[in-house]
Amino acid sequence: MLIREELCVGCGQCQPYCPTAAIGFQGMKSVVDQDVCYECGTCLRVGICPVDALAEHPMVYEYPRALRKFFSDPSATHKATGIQGRGTEESKTNDVTGRVKPHEAGIAIEVGRPTLGMGLHDIQKISQALARAGINEIEECNPIHSMIADEATGTLKEELLGERVLSAIIEISVPKERVPVVLQTIKEVAKEVDSVFMLDVFSTLGPNLEIQPDILEMITDAGFNWRPNAKINMGLGRAWE
Numbered sequence: 001m002l003i004r005e006e007l008c009v010g011c012g013q014c015q016p017y018c019p020t021a022a023i024g025f026q027g028m029k030s031v032v033d034q035d036v037c038y039e040c041g042t043c044l045r046v047g048i049c050p051v052d053a054l055a056e057h058p059m060v061y062e063y064p065r066a067l068r069k070f071f072s073d074p075s076a077t078h079k080a081t082g083i084q085g086r087g088t089e090e091s092k093t094n095d096v097t098g099r100v101k102p103h104e105a106g107i108a109i110e111v112g113r114p115t116l117g118m119g120l121h122d123i124q125k126i127s128q129a130l131a132r133a134g135i136n137e138i139e140e141c142n143p144i145h146s147m148i149a150d151e152a153t154g155t156l157k158e159e160l161l162g163e164r165v166l167s168a169i170i171e172i173s174v175p176k177e178r179v180p181v182v183l184q185t186i187k188e189v190a191k192e193v194d195s196v197f198m199l200d201v202f203s204t205l206g207p208n209l210e211i212q213p214d215i216l217e218m219i220t221d222a223g224f225n226w227r228p229n230a231k232i233n234m235g236l237g238r239a240w241e
């Protein structure tokens with residue numbers, strides 16, 4: 001985002017709307033720190049500026065800066081997936097897609113939320129740690145997949161490492177017996193990640209609609225507290241085998 005200096009009257013009204021504090025005063029005018037701004041578009045969308053001084057950055061749709069917008073602006077559709085948002089639809093609608101089978105667990109690592117933001121080099125720290133643990137198949141429909149330069153090592157394309165986004169989600173699915181390795185890996189690499197993240201483990205329900213007890217046990221054994229959540233898309237499910 002940019003602020004047109006010739007228009008800005010320095011009222012400061014836009015500043016509290018920036019979730020990452022990228023807007024500050026420079027003299028009597030507001031300016032956007034271009035390194036910190038992750039192009040979420042919030043300041044422009046709220047329409048708070050009385051003189052219409054906010055304007056999109058000229059490179060906002062140019063690679064690699066465009067990644068900022070695709071990962072941070074909820075109204076932007078990501079080119080890699082064709083869907084709005086940072087993850088894949090499948091994680092939320094496994095009852096429809098059947099991506100994670102009963103003998104598997106889906107894992108999502110959601111970095112940067114809520115609103116703190118993150119550098120993509122932090123995603124690389126996680127993808128490289130997972131690759132070292134033998135897990136290098138990131139969900140194909142996930143936007144992160146198209147950012148990987150080398151699946152064997154989990155290395156991202158170099159030009160992306162300086163970019164910053166609101167949040168990004170690494171999604172994988174593994175056989176259930178691999179869950180402890182994944183959790184231990186995440187626990188270790190968490191010490192190096194310079195942001196907050198949530199760790200999601202998801203599975204199909206058991207025959208009596210119970211959460212699979214062995215998965216809960218693995219989570220507890222790895223030293224995590226689990227909190228059950230469900231996303232129910234009423235009327236969208238269809239049977240799969």
Ligand code: SF4
Pocket residue numbers: 001017018019020021022023032036037038039040041042043044
């Ligand atoms: S686009 Fe988002 S991150 Fe950038 S200045 Fe506006 S509110 Fe802040």
Ligand code: SF4
Pocket residue numbers: 003007008009010011012013014015029030048049050051052053054
């Ligand atoms: S709201 Fe508009 S005029 Fe006021 S500080 Fe922000 S950009 Fe400048």
